[in-house]
Amino acid sequence: MQLRFSSALIVTIISGILMPGTTVAADADFSLSGFAAADLRVFPRDRRYDDQREQTFNPSMVLQPELTVELHGGDDLISFTPYGRIDGQDSERSHFDVRELSWLHIGDGWDVTAGVDKVYWGVTESRHLVDIINQTDGVEDVDGEEKLGQPMINLGLQQDWGDVNLFVLPYFRERTFTGRNGRLRGSTPVDNDQSTYDSRLKQRHPDIALRYSGVIDEWDIGIAHFYGTGREPRFKTGTDSSGQSVLVPHYDIINQTSLDIQATFDAWLLKSEMIYRSGQGKDFAAISAGFEYTFFGLVGEAGDLGVLAEYHYDGRDSTAPLTGFDNDLFAGLRLTLNDVNDTDFLVGILVDRITQSRSLSVEVDTRLSDNLTLDGQLRISDGLTEKDPAFGARSDNHLQLRLSYYY
Amino acid sequence: MKTHTLLRAALFAALSFTTLTAVQAETDRAAKGLEIATEWDRRDLGFGDTHAKMNMVLENRNADQSTRSMRMKILEVPDSNEGDKSLVIFDTPRDVKGTAFLTWAHILDPDDQWLYLPALKRVKRISSKNKSGPFVGSEFAYEDMSAQELKKYTYLWLRNETCGDLECFVVEQKPTYKNSGYTKMIVWYDSSEYRQQKIDYYDRKDDLLKTLTFADFRQHLNKYWRSYDMRMVNHQTGKKTQLLFTSIDFQTGLKKSEFTKNGIKRAR
Numbered sequence: 001m002q003l004r005f006s007s008a009l010i011v012t013i014i015s016g017i018l019m020p021g022t023t024v025a026a027d028a029d030f031s032l033s034g035f036a037a038a039d040l041r042v043f044p045r046d047r048r049y050d051d052q053r054e055q056t057f058n059p060s061m062v063l064q065p066e067l068t069v070e071l072h073g074g075d076d077l078i079s080f081t082p083y084g085r086i087d088g089q090d091s092e093r094s095h096f097d098v099r100e101l102s103w104l105h106i107g108d109g110w111d112v113t114a115g116v117d118k119v120y121w122g123v124t125e126s127r128h129l130v131d132i133i134n135q136t137d138g139v140e141d142v143d144g145e146e147k148l149g150q151p152m153i154n155l156g157l158q159q160d161w162g163d164v165n166l167f168v169l170p171y172f173r174e175r176t177f178t179g180r181n182g183r184l185r186g187s188t189p190v191d192n193d194q195s196t197y198d199s200r201l202k203q204r205h206p207d208i209a210l211r212y213s214g215v216i217d218e219w220d221i222g223i224a225h226f227y228g229t230g231r232e233p234r235f236k237t238g239t240d241s242s243g244q245s246v247l248v249p250h251y252d253i254i255n256q257t258s259l260d261i262q263a264t265f266d267a268w269l270l271k272s273e274m275i276y277r278s279g280q281g282k283d284f285a286a287i288s289a290g291f292e293y294t295f296f297g298l299v300g301e302a303g304d305l306g307v308l309a310e311y312h313y314d315g316r317d318s319t320a321p322l323t324g325f326d327n328d329l330f331a332g333l334r335l336t337l338n339d340v341n342d343t344d345f346l347v348g349i350l351v352d353r354i355t356q357s358r359s360l361s362v363e364v365d366t367r368l369s370d371n372l373t374l375d376g377q378l379r380i381s382d383g384l385t386e387k388d389p390a391f392g393a394r395s396d397n398h399l400q401l402r403l404s405y406y407y
Numbered sequence: 408m409k410t411h412t413l414l415r416a417a418l419f420a421a422l423s424f425t426t427l428t429a430v431q432a433e434t435d436r437a438a439k440g441l442e443i444a445t446e447w448d449r450r451d452l453g454f455g456d457t458h459a460k461m462n463m464v465l466e467n468r469n470a471d472q473s474t475r476s477m478r479m480k481i482l483e484v485p486d487s488n489e490g491d492k493s494l495v496i497f498d499t500p501r502d503v504k505g506t507a508f509l510t511w512a513h514i515l516d517p518d519d520q521w522l523y524l525p526a527l528k529r530v531k532r533i534s535s536k537n538k539s540g541p542f543v544g545s546e547f548a549y550e551d552m553s554a555q556e557l558k559k560y561t562y563l564w565l566r567n568e569t570c571g572d573l574e575c576f577v578v579e580q581k582p583t584y585k586n587s588g589y590t591k592m593i594v595w596y597d598s599s600e601y602r603q604q605k606i607d608y609y610d611r612k613d614d615l616l617k618t619l620t621f622a623d624f625r626q627h628l629n630k631y632w633r634s635y636d637m638r639m640v641n642h643q644t645g646k647k648t649q650l651l652f653t654s655i656d657f658q659t660g661l662k663k664s665e666f667t668k669n670g671i672k673r674a675r
Contacts (some may be wrong), residue, residue, distance in 0.1 A: 033504055074675050104673060109664050111673065120529040145527060158664040165669075215519070215668055220532045266517070269535045286480040301644070304537065340465055340473050340544040342503070372475065373502045406501030 017198045028074065034065035034081075037404040043183050044113040047231040048395040051188060053089045055183045063097070077104040081149075085140070092179030093139040097398075099149045116149035119167070121211065121222060123262040124288045126330035128309050130258035130273045132226050133209060135173040141400075142184060142379060142390070143361070148173045162214025162221075172229045174249065186392030191246035194238060198253040198279075205229050205253070222260040230254035231281060232321040235262045254279035264368065265295045271310070273289035287310045289335020290330070295358040299335060306334035308348070322389045327353045357383040359390070433563075439579045447601040448557040454631050457481045460654045464672045465545050466647040474475040475543060476501055481554070488514060491554040492666040494651050496674045497543075509666060510535075512545055515584055516643040523671045539588025546617060546639040546648040548588055559584055565593070570604050573597040588615070600624075600631050605650030610643075617641050627657045 041058040062085050071077040081100035087093040102115030119133040126369040133150055140146035157164045177190035199205035207228020214221055233249035240246045256277040263270040272289040290310030298305045309332070312325035332348030343366040350359045358381065365375035380397045384390055459479045466472050490512025497506045505525035512518050518535040538550040557599055560580040575595040582589055593607040603621060610616040621634035637650040645659040664670050 024481055028581060035502070070675065077673070078675070106673060108662055108675060118528045120527055120531075123531075126513050127556065158668065163667065163669045213669060215532075220668065263531050264534060266521075267534050269532070294534055294537070296534075296540055300539045304540065338541050338544055340467070342544065367500060367502060370500050406503065406504070 006405075008291075027071070029070040029074075031068045031070075032065065033407060034063075035066075035147065035404045035406045037062040037402050040401045042399045043396060044399075045395045045397060047183065047284075049057075049185075049187065050393075051180050053181045055089050055341050058087070058089050058183070060085055060089075061095065066100075068174075075106050077106075078102070079104070080246075087182075090139070090182030092177065092180050093182055095176065097137065097148055099147075101149070109158050109160075113154040116151050117154065118147055119152075119154070121224060121258070121260065122273055122288060123220070123222075123260050124273050124310055125271075125292070125308055125313050125332070126290075126350060127273075127288045127314075127325050129286055129288050129325075129385060130222070130224065130260045131276055132224075132231055132256060132258070133167060133169070135175055135231050138178050139176045139178055139182075141377075143336060148176070149377070162212055165209075165211045165213075167207075167209040167261055169209070169228060170204070172188070172203040172205065172207065172251070174203070174251070175231070175233060180244075183396045183398070184393045186247065188237070188391075188392075189249050190235070191238065191240050191248055193245070194240070194248045195250065196236075196250045198251065199229065202208075203229075218406065220262045222258075224258045224377070226256045226258075228253065229255075231322075234280065234321050242267070252280045267296065268292075269294075277316075277320075280321065281315070282317055284314070284316040284320060285324075286314040286323075288314070288325070292334070293333075300337060302338040304334075304338065305338045308332040308334060322387075323406075324350075324359075324389050326350075326387075329353060338402070343367075352388065353386075355383065355385045355387055357381065357385060359387055371406050373406065375404070376401045420432070421464065436564045436571055438561060439564035440580075441657070443444060443576045443596055443601070444557060444560070444562050444580070445563060447596055450601050454483055454628075455667055456657040457633075458484060458656045458659045459502055459633075459652055459654045463543070463547075464649040464651065466649070474499075474674055475503075480661055480665065482625040482663065482666050487557065490514060490518065490556050492552060492663075494666055494671060494674055495552075496594050505674075507671045509664070509668070509671045510553055511622075512556065514556055514558045517585070518553060520673060521668050523674065528672065530671060532668075538584075539584045544584060546641045546646055550589075551619070551639070560592075570595050570597060572659070573599060573606060592635070600632055602634075615642055625655075627655065 037281050038058045039062060043055050045095040047054050057287045058335045059151065063079060064083045067080045079100050083099045085094060098116050100117055102111045102113050102117045105111060105209060119132055122131045123129050128144060134147035135150065137146040138147045150173060151171060153168045155166045160330040174192055174195055177192065180189040205228060209224060209226040211222060211224035223232040229237050230252045233251050235247040236250055238246055238248040245352050252276055255273055260273045260311045269292040271291065274287045276285045277283065288310055291306065292308045293308050294304050310330040314323050314326045316323060328350055330348060330350045335345040338345040346363040348361050360380045365373060367373050377400045381390060381394060384394045437502050461477060461479065464472055464473045464475065471575040476498045478496045483494040483577040484491050493510045495508040497503045507523040508520045510518050520533050520535045522531045523535050524531065536538050539548050542549050542552045560582055563579040565577045565579055569576060575597050578594050578596060580592045580594055588610065589608050590611060590613045591609045594603055596602065602624060606619040608613060608617040617639055619637060619639045621637055623636040624634050626632050633655050639648045
């Protein structure tokens with residue numbers, strides 16, 4: 001189990017929420033919900049490294065309760081969402097996290113969030129370029145969509161011309177990586193215990209971000225700037241306490257300016273995300289752009305078929321962290337049945353235009369009963385080269401099934 | 408020859424007169440239809456905002472039922488050239504708890520719609536072209552759930568007839584907006600309070616598709632009537648959806664900032 005979370009910080013947040021003199025009002029509205037899930041990962045191919053466990057069948061358990069307390073008629077909201085996974089085969093993947101522990105106060109035209117929270121920015125489907133507030137929980141899934149809770153103060157102003165949010169991020173979360181025993185890792189495992197930083201304040205370097213987001217007719221626009229510890233680490237080689245070679249993450253101080261735009265015309269969604277980053281080797285820019293077109297009611301009684309295509313270009317050189325999206329094309333199909341069980345399918349393929357490597361992803365989810373859902377993911381790659389960050393995990397095609405009980 | 412010409416002239420005159428009276432009658436019926444709908448619209452002006460709690464019961468051909476509970480907030484936009492803003496927040500099924508759906512209705516332009524997915528904390532702008540698509544797998548289409556604005560239809564009064572214990576105006580309404588799944592709707596308005604009592608929906612082939620009946624009317628603020636029991640039956644598939652309201656509160660002080668793209672992240 002790893003529990004690398006500052007307990008002092010949690011105490012500060014809790015005492016901040018339950019301010020002295022504040023008694024829990026009689027109108028407090030408690031609600032407990034959440035889910036418990038049984039996961040099964042299947043790796044049909046043999047392990048590549050001797051110190052990995054075979055993990056042909058890799059079961060694990062996930063728990064995520066959510067407690068909310070509404071106060072003052074909904075003007076104040078306290079949310080607590082712990083998250084835990086128990087994986088008997090990879091001790092690094094067994095982990096606990098606080099996804100959310102926050103106090104939200106809603107004013108008229110402004111709000112403020114203090115505590116641990118999750119914030120999503122962006123519009124594209126196959127890469128999340130501008131999304132930077134939360135660190136990726138890398139042991140959860142390879143798609144980068146699972147995030148760790150981020151301590152923050154987030155002040156939001158809502159105006160007729162759009163919203164402005166100012167983020168102060170007092171504590172940095174390190175990315176999680178699969179352990180030595182686990183599948184889906186590089187040839188050399190990552191040792192988080194030796195992480196280094198540009199800032200002598202290390203994880204306590206206060207990061208800040210400012211974002212404008214607005215809607216102008218068919219256009220949804222987001223402009224943001226981030227200054228602080230970059231969420232993507234670079235790696236140096238090193239050895240751990242037992243003398244085995246490891247990769248040691250180094251976290252740089254970066255400046256990143258980003259723009260994300262979506263235009264919604266009829267059944268067309270046109271999307272683009274762009275960043276300009278400095279602080280990791282040479283300055284670079286990156287762009288993702290594409291579309292989603294939906295044929296409504298095309299399949300069965302009322303099913304929609306969406307066609308997606310996105311292009312990714314990233315101008316970084318070898319002095320910056322390696323990316324799998326340097327010059328890649330994504331094509332996908334999304335099938336939404338619009339049935340009682342909310343059944344969805346998403347099939348996508350990402351092709352590297354230089355190395356011709358291909359990664360296929362199939363995602364399915366449906367509801368089995370009022371409380372049970374089933375979802376599955378299949379991830380297969382082919383032709384990966386050393387230029388691809390997933391090269392070390394090229395034997396790790398896998399199927400992942402999840403049965404979730406929601407309450 | 409002369410008689411023939413005369414006859415033709417007489418015939419022409421008679422025909423023109425018939426056409427004219429027919430046109431005149433049509434114009435009168437359109438005017439009467441619009442008058443009824445205008446009165447229906449006028450009686451709902453100034454409601455401000457509503458916050459409703461409801462259960463949606465979906466039933467298939469085999470009478471298997473599934474229920475979803477949700478809340479709907481509506482903010483009146485006084486400008487008659489703009490539609491109202493609405494927010495639907497789901498409570499059950501549990502896996503979609505917290506999912507929120509925001510609509511800025513427009514009269515003739517496509518609506519603006521956003522979907523909030525709480526698991527990712529992501530707000531997605533979605534296409535509103537799918538007006539005829541099912542709302543969360545129910546027999547209600549998106550266009551049935553969105554605000555009915557006066558200028559979204561043309562009107563034609565058909566007849567008066569009794570509807571239960573009441574007298575009703577029967578009005579044919581044709582959508583003026585694009586991408587509707589309907590060629591027309593036949594709407595029964597009661598003559599005492601101008602409430603919609605029943606709607607027949609006709610599909611793009613002009614066949615009867617669905618019937619919506621309204622029951623359990625309750626009056627709010629001594630003025631505004633709301634049905635607490637709406638039943639939609641699909642005649643072509645045999646499926647049904649019942650919308651049962653547990654409460655509707657008026658003028659609860661909803662703020663404009665709740666009905667924004669970022670506001671839906673904190674929707675409760």
